[in-house]
Amino acid sequence: MNQKNQRVVLSSRPEEEATSECFSILEEELPDLKPGEIRVANQYLSVDAAIRTMLRGEGFHMQMNIGDTIFAGGVGRIVESEVDGWEVGRAVRGPLGAQSYATLPSEHLELVEESNLPLSVNLGVLGGSTGVTAWIGVKRVARPKPGDIFVVSAAAGAVGSVAGQIAKKEGAIVIGIAGGERKTNHLLQDLGFDHAIDYKSQNVRACLSSLAPQGVNVFFDNVGGEILDAVLDNLALRSRVIICGAVSQYNNMDDVRGPSSYLKLAERQSVMEGFAYFHYPESIETAEQELRAWLLEGSIKLAEEILDGVEKFPEALGFMFSGGNLGKLLVKVR
Ligand SMILES: NC(=O)c1ccc[n+]([C@@H]2O[C@H](COP(=O)([O-])OP(=O)(O)OC[C@H]3O[C@@H](n4cnc5c(N)ncnc54)[C@H](OP(=O)(O)O)[C@@H]3O)[C@@H](O)[C@H]2O)c1
Structure with a gap:
């Protein structure tokens, strides 16, 4: 050549x-x-x-x-x-x-x-660091139950878009947090999310307490920082906070800021759990098969x-x- x-x-x-x-x-x-x-x-x-x-x-x-x-x-x-x-x-x-x-x-x-x-x-959708991460994060780690309030951050990004759609398939009520109206419109109009919060123009804490007065059951976090704190302040009893990533911290990894509201975990008898998709090698093939079937039938979009x-x-x-x-x-x- x-x-x-x-x-x-x-x-x-x-x-x-x-x-x-x-x-x-x-x-x-x-x-x-x-x-x-x-x-x-x-x-x-x-x-x-x-x-x-x-x-x-x-x-x-x-x-x-x-x-x-x-x-x-x-x-x-x-x-x-x-x-x-x-x-x-x-x-x-x-x-x-x-x-x-x-x-x-x-x-x-x-x-x-x-x-x-x-x-x-x-x-x-079929990528390890995208759809497969979302599938494993939702189906193996977060495990929302029908009727759960499921919140996802960076919701209009790659992992977040797919995670929210899978949580809908599991019967959860899905709230996406994303930056800007173009993104929140996409979540509501194209992806079928139940609610969307624009963290750039709205107060996330206040929006969550009005959208989920009984609290958030599952938080699938891609962002960390202030958004994580705002959701911790709105947890339901026995809720699950899943750390998929923390993109707000990646520009300054030698000074990562942890959540200041972490004591809410104790108050609300809740757990925080992190994961990487390759910690679940036995699930990757199943995830890909199901994601492929959803893509072919048109029931998932990215x-x-x-x-x-x-x-x-x-x-x-x-x-x-x-x-x-x-x-x-x-x-x-x-
Ligand atoms: N655990 C795993 O195995 C695994 C695998 C792959 C990815 N991940 C994690 O999944 C998350 C999403 O990754 P992705 O590749 O799919 O990216 P993505 O969501 O497509 O893009 C990142 C999004 O994050 C938001 N963002 C960027 N800087 C931000 C900041 N300072 N504060 C708040 N939001 C910010 C932006 O959306 P807005 O406009 O909405 O702010 C941006 O579009 C990352 O945390 C990544 O590390 C984890």
């Missing part, structure tokens, strides 16, 4: 916001394939909130060093292969990185089932926000942390 690889690398660690100066775009010759390796032409890259935590070398799951290709899950097609059973043209998914071609051993990848669904759903070009990856991260994205944020490579 005579194409070059374009990759986005970490050139300096961000202090607070990850601005474009923290990244460089390199163009390099593609290396020769070694035995056991395949080459993938990347098509879509998943922009995940957790990437921000890796840029300072303090991520809770993974770290990145200066000069590393920015971590990104992705989906693409094999263009060269030294591995039997991994034919050119097959779609694959895995840690492809923020680059135009990935060259890696096949054991780091999985073959993707071809269907009428667009390839990008393998990072969205909007996509797509930036075009691998060089847009740094911009996409900034976009996410300024709350720009509705649904799943992706970078389209080709």
